[in-house]
Amino acid sequence: MTRATRLILRLMAMLFLLATVASFAAASEPTASESIDLLEKAVSSIGSFDVEVKIERTVLPAEKTPKTFVTSYRQVFQDKKSRFELKESPEREHLNYTLVFDGETERILNSGQRASIRPRPERFVQQGEDYLGSFRNYYGPETIVNLLRKREGNSVSRISDENFGDLICIESPVQKEGPYSSTALRIVLDPQYGNCVRKIEARINTSVGPALRNRITNERFSKLPGGGWAPLESVYEAYGIKPDLAGFGKVVSTVKMTVDEQKSKWNEKIDDRQFELEFPKGTQVANVILKTSYVSGGADDPQAK
Secondary structure, eight states: OOHHHHHHHHHHHHHHHHHHHHHHHHHHSOOHHHHHHHHHHHHHTOOEEEEEEEEEEEEOOTTSOOEEEEEEEEEEEETTEEEEEEEEETTEEEEEEEEEEOSSEEEEEETTSEEEEEEOOSOSSOTTTOSGGGTTBSSSSOBHHHHHHHOSSOEEEEEEETTTEEEEEEEEOOOSSSTTTTEEEEEEEEGGGTTEEEEEEEEEEETTEEEEEEEEEEEEEEEOTTSOEEEEEEEEEEEBOOTTSTTBTSEEEEEEEEEOGGGOEESSOOOGGGGOOOOOTTOEEEETTTTEEEETTSTTOGGGO
């Protein structure tokens, strides 16, 4: 065998190896649709929860000292039903308000004995403070999975993050129509944690080009007994989006959300009574659905008749 022949055979072997590697990489690279399926499976691993959460919201005004406000809440979820109890502070048990959604109607009771009954609003709690919003929902009751499935032009790639390693990144561009159509989304999944959401980023177009509007990063997870992972700590960052202001492109506020794992539970049956809310006698009630108001326990209370 001549030297030229050996060189040709060696070159052919290298080309075959490269083709095999490229073919394997292409076969193992998930499509956008398959990546959304992975996300749906990860989200479905949490069927219910009852969590105690500490919130640290920090405002970063330009040229002023940052201010941090601390609150805490309890959030319960099962079968699209929710209960939310906001406390004055993590140390005090007094509730500022209680909000219950039974799947059809929302009932709210404020600490000043004022209440309301209304259909489910667009937003359950403030963005960055909703535990569901850290892994399942986007800006209210809409789930991330359903939102992505409705959108066109989704793409997927593998990225490397200096803090979290190799990740799967789903990019969804600005849409012509539909919910949040003016927002481009970037959903990052972490294969090391069952393809749970590691980051959620929203970008909008401005007069000087695309700009990051907000980002949620799940910093820490807990392994669930029956499989799957649950977020324990997340950080929400809001960015300045007005080019004519000093804060443009910079973080203007943050929310750190920390779950008390010892006081929380996942995938355990929740009593349906958790999704009921009785108003104390004497409470002023505004029924938005029936467009009427009354005093709980009074003569005009529909429940008293």
